[in-house]
Amino acid sequence: MRIDPTRDTGPTRTLEQALDRDCRDYRGGLKAVCAILGEPYDGFQKRLSVSYPEHHLYLDDFERVVELVRGDAVKHWFQQLYGVVCYQPAAVEASADTLREVARVMGCNGDFVESLVDGAADGQWDAQEVAQLEQQAHALIAKLMGIVAGARQALEGKAHG
Structure with missing residues (x-):
């Protein structure tokens, strides 16, 4: 063995x-x-x-x-x-609907961060709060970079197609 x-x-x-x-x-x-x-x-x-x-x-x-x-x-x-963040963006169509979805996600993230204000007021963060905040940040970055990758693919398709 x-x-x-x-x-x-x-x-x-x-x-x-x-x-x-x-x-x-x-x-x-x-x-x-x-x-x-x-x-x-x-x-x-x-x-x-x-x-x-x-x-x-x-x-x-x-x-x-x-x-x-x-x-x-x-x-x-x-x-x-x-302390870097690594991700592999998955290209999505950079359409109005996709951008609306990102705006909705940002609104949800904003509400989530607002809910943490009381917990952060005392200067003490617990592991669950930090993990949730980190997860939300990674999800938002992934969505945004997916849209950027989709827009870049669409641009390259027009320029080379």
């Missing part, structure tokens, strides 16, 4: 652990990552795995692996370290 060294390491993983975790979670695991990238399994998997600390991944290989697996662990590592 193999023991996964990155399982249950908590919220603070190293970047190497995060990449290892994403590769193991990728469909087919490390073997699939090596095969798709056209790298020999024996040597390359050692650079991907934290079980072999003397083997290091080159930066250009890191970029190729991250682009291929697009896993959550590396994304969460960057989010925790830099």
Whole structure:
């Protein structure tokens, strides 16, 4: 039985652990990552795995692996370290109805944030309030960026169609 060294390491993983975790979670695991990238399994998997600390991944290989697996662990590592928000916008039609929906969502978010004013008045935030606020913010950003992506696709379609 193999023991996964990155399982249950908590919220603070190293970047190497995060990449290892994403590769193991990728469909087919490390073997699939090596095969798709056209790298020999024996040597390359050692650079991907934290079980072999003397083997290091080159930066250009890191970029190729991250682009291929697009896993959550590396994304969460960057989010925790830099406090950034990562998202993949899904393009939606940039129509009047879509914009009305965003206005409705913004109104709901405004009402939600207004409901938090009393809770924030004492300067104490609890974990549930912060999680809800963060979820609302991410949802709003995703909707807005989806509209932007849809508008960009429509523009490119007109310019190149």
